[in-house]
Amino acid sequence: MDEYTPKERLARALKGESVDRMPAISVTQTGTVEQMEACGAFWPEANEDAEKMATLAEAGHKVIGFEAVRVPFDITAEAEFFGCDIKAGTKEQQPSVVGHIVKSMDDIAKLKDYDISKGRVGVVCEAIRILAEKYGNELPIMGSMLGPFSLAQHMNGDDWFMAIMTDEEFGHALMELTTEFNIAYAKKMVENGADTMVIIDPTASAMLIGDEFYQKFVVPAHKKIADAMRELNVATVLHICGDTTPSLPLMESSGVDAISVDQNVDAATACGMVDKAVIIGNLDPVSALWKKTPEEIQKISQDVLDTGVGLLAPGCGIVSKTPNANLQAMVEAAKSHKY
Template sequence: MSDLTLKERLLNVLEGKEVDKVPVCSVTQTGIVELMDEVGAPWPESHSDAELMAKLAIANHELSGLEAVRVPYCLTVLVEAMGCEINMGTKNRQPSVTGHPYPKSLDDAAIPEDLLQRGRIPAVLEAIKIIRDKVGPDVPIIGGMEGPITIASDLASVKSFMKWSIKKPDLFEQVLDLATEAAIIYANEMVEAGADVISVADPVASPDLMSPDSFKDFLMPRLQKFSGAVNSTTILHICGNVNPVLDYMADCGFEGLSVEEKIGSVKKAKEVIGTRARLVGNISSPFTLLPGPADKIKTESRQAMDDGIDVLAPGCGIAPMTPLENIKALVAARDEYYA
């Protein structure tokens, strides 16, 4: 098994097959300022320029040793194409949504016929093709995107979305269905461009914002529809302490579940999900990877591997000011574990 390629190792482990060692990568955002300077691909320019986007993504794989290449660097690409207004951020701050197309009603809501030609979607698709050309067939490419629940809340605004979930269930379900359909179209186009894994970050599905009952009754069916319709391996990332919904997450049909350190015990989480999905994470991005030191990163990584983590990874998006050395320590921890 030691002759597995990086792609084979990651895909095999996510499919529940035995591998020689735990893969180490990031299924969440990977852009850091140190690498932006190193390769000349800063934010916000590399959010829109396919060549720069690819260059920055490849840099983290080549210079830190992370065993996958992941693009893009935010959760605003699809919602921008759907009509949201975006602040493109700065060199060390990700883009964010500043305006919503359907805060009052969904009368004119529809998926644009030219969705895949709008906004930054063409740049992301082109970046995936460039990455594949440059890294070859044996390195996995992870296409990242906002999940259906977060898309729905961005289209309506979080305030309206939450209000509709209680007072206007018809609108609530309508915007969820619209978001899910758009997400499937975009995800499959990323797969067509060359992505091996689609990693969905859906922070608004967190128990911090939506009740476990809402997750089970309304969110889970949309996530199941998404995972069933996307032509690749899929990973679901939800922020926060997801223990109240972890059992439901495992029934959503994603091969991988990406979790933060807030879940507490990796062992217990593995017991909950059983063989339904593989666990990805959960080294703290803000409290371990960002500040370090390397010894702490290695200690926490060893613990996660002892407890059975399937893919060693940051628990959430890598903070842009994280030193490259700290990401290298994550990779070194895995290497030393199997030495």
């Protein structure tokens, strides 16, 4: 079988095509304190400065061995872009959304005129440009964004879960805004060099809102993003937190190329629940990758590989205190696996 560049290998793997071996990647956030110390780019500055963001993303490749570079590291830039209050992060902790801005249809109308180059979403796009200029011919350049349902929840607060059930006009209007933003943001990342797009939509779970509302509000939004990326020949990966096992067919119906499942999902079952989508996962980022030894990680990785996953990866974002050696053990397990 032909050998491929990392860029070719991941592109083929995400389409379910044959490759020489498994790519070694993480579709969720990659930054850790040990990588920051190795490259000199630290949170929170690496969340806000394009050069430092690119440097820390590069450390995932140069220090850990991931065969892709990926930004950003947090999921608050989108909400901050629209004006939500953000609690600043630290070297070890990610920023979080603490204030919401949308309560009415009038609030939504006021947010429709925006400039995608502004704020931290602009910083992410610039970091992608920096990485693409350096690695774009060889490595996959992975862009990631908070998905439209979770962005709507950040903007509306906890009222959002009730709003979609009691005021569908409002719910659809806010989802239309966030979905159009996601598409514009994704296109800008692609314009700057991204060739793979990850949708992180943690609260868009059928376990939280039920199949009916997932079908009504989430599937159409994800499908619009996946369709827009397909027109640009960009693969899409969808990650939703929690046990998404029962809703995997619904998730696949949006047309994404791959689904990242978290540690609460039985990976073997997940592989049998989808038709064409590639299943990615799902080492526990806390109890395994952070807490275990490299030798234990090798064994756990093999157990996950034995389930038939298409790509080995963390089940959620990597914990900032995760040792480099543990991530390197996962990477080596992936690199040594032939389908």
